Amino acid sequence: MSRDVTDIINFAALSAQQKSLTGRFAAAGRIRIDNVLHDNVSMELLTALKVLDWRLVMNDAHGRHVDISPSEQKRLGAKAIRQLKTQAQKRALSQFSYLYENYPLYDRVQQKLPVPKILSEIFTALSHETFITYMREVTGKGIDYCDIQATRYRSGHMLTEHDDNVSGKNRHCAYVLSMCAGWQRKWGGNLEFLEPNQSITDTFVPQFNALSIFAVPVPHRVSKVRPGVLASRYSLTGWMRHH
Numbered sequence: 001m002s003r004d005v006t007d008i009i010n011f012a013a014l015s016a017q018q019k020s021l022t023g024r025f026a027a028a029g030r031i032r033i034d035n036v037l038h039d040n041v042s043m044e045l046l047t048a049l050k051v052l053d054w055r056l057v058m059n060d061a062h063g064r065h066v067d068i069s070p071s072e073q074k075r076l077g078a079k080a081i082r083q084l085k086t087q088a089q090k091r092a093l094s095q096f097s098y099l100y101e102n103y104p105l106y107d108r109v110q111q112k113l114p115v116p117k118i119l120s121e122i123f124t125a126l127s128h129e130t131f132i133t134y135m136r137e138v139t140g141k142g143i144d145y146c147d148i149q150a151t152r153y154r155s156g157h158m159l160t161e162h163d164d165n166v167s168g169k170n171r172h173c174a175y176v177l178s179m180c181a182g183w184q185r186k187w188g189g190n191l192e193f194l195e196p197n198q199s200i201t202d203t204f205v206p207q208f209n210a211l212s213i214f215a216v217p218v219p220h221r222v223s224k225v226r227p228g229v230l231a232s233r234y235s236l237t238g239w240m241r242h243h
């Protein structure tokens with residue numbers, strides 16, 4: 001049997017923070033909410049994330065999206081993948097670039113493809129009326145559903161400056177449910193909020209079971225995970241949208 005939204009999302013924690021979050025979102029356009037999932041759910045999610053079939057995604061020199069399945073990664077081999085990574089990292093110095101791993105949860109659900117139960121339960125909870133109503137109250141925005149993907153950033157991965165605004169997608173807010181225990185800011189992989197004058201106004205270091213929400217459009221990036229870092233930066237991320 002599937003669990004109810006209240007068995008997934010820790011509404012007691014959300015209600016306790018609601019007033020301060022509403023004030024902060026109105027003032028700053030971004031917030032972090034701690035302890036969003038129940039403890040047992042967050043542990044189950046982490047277990048599932050560790051064994052997902054991760055695809056490698058990046059953009060090429062012409063800005064085209066490249067998406068490499070696990071079997072294709074195996075076929076290409078470690079040397080070819082390393083070369084692709086090096087090229088992406090070079091491009092990141094001069095143009096919009098990204099390189100990370102993803103699991104397209106929303107797309108898979110839309111296409112009626114199988115997904116791990118825990119991921120499907122969390123996706124359902126994030127688009128449940130109870131959670132959407134809460135988010136509408138906190139952000140003051142006309143959200144009615146969330147799309148979702150899982151992401152994994154490992155050593156050398158990054159996402160350079162962008163603002164999430166894509167015409168026709170009706171993205172009101174971006175969200176990142178960060179699922180990293182013991183992440184250190186010196187490892188990179190930090191979510192940074194940017195201003196035109198080269199300053200970084202805010203840095204969200206990955207945490208465990210913490211939900212960041214920020215208004216779209218706002219310039220931001222994920223700094224490169226430092227070479228040699230062995231930990232994985234896991235998140236569930238997407239946009240709060242309206243139909």
Ligand SMILES: O=C(O)CCC(=O)C(=O)O
Nearest residue numbers: 159164176191222235237
């Ligand atoms: O993972 C993050 O912290 C942010 C990801 C992001 O900005 C995006 O996918 O557009």
Ligand SMILES: [Fe+2]
Nearest residue numbers: 162163164174
């Ligand atoms: Fe983004």
